[in-house]
Amino acid sequence: MPEQELEFRGINRKHLGMYFEELGGKQMTDDFPYVYKSNEWCGAIVREEELSITSTFKVNSVHIRFNASDDMTLKELIKNYRVKTRRIGG
Helix, strand or coil: CCEEEEEEECCCHHHHHHHHHHCCCEECCCCCCEEEECCCEEEEEEEEEEEECCCCCEEEEEEEEEEECCHHHHHHHHHHHHHHHCCCCC
16 A cells, blocks of 8 residues: 655644545544545544744644555545645735
């Protein structure tokens, strides 16, 4: 089963879980690792940390593991998930 882990910064952990649900996953656990499953893939919010960019500027860092039934499904899941996490400044 293909697997990839990514880090997302500055996005609320609960929002990251909602994105899995919007992509068709169902929440399976209520604590770390938060696991979301569909018929073809599994996503897990593995851990959350706080990073200090400067002494006063801190941001969260969330590590997410993606698993899928095959490479094509994994690539599609990550592509669709990245669309949900895209932030456009203005």
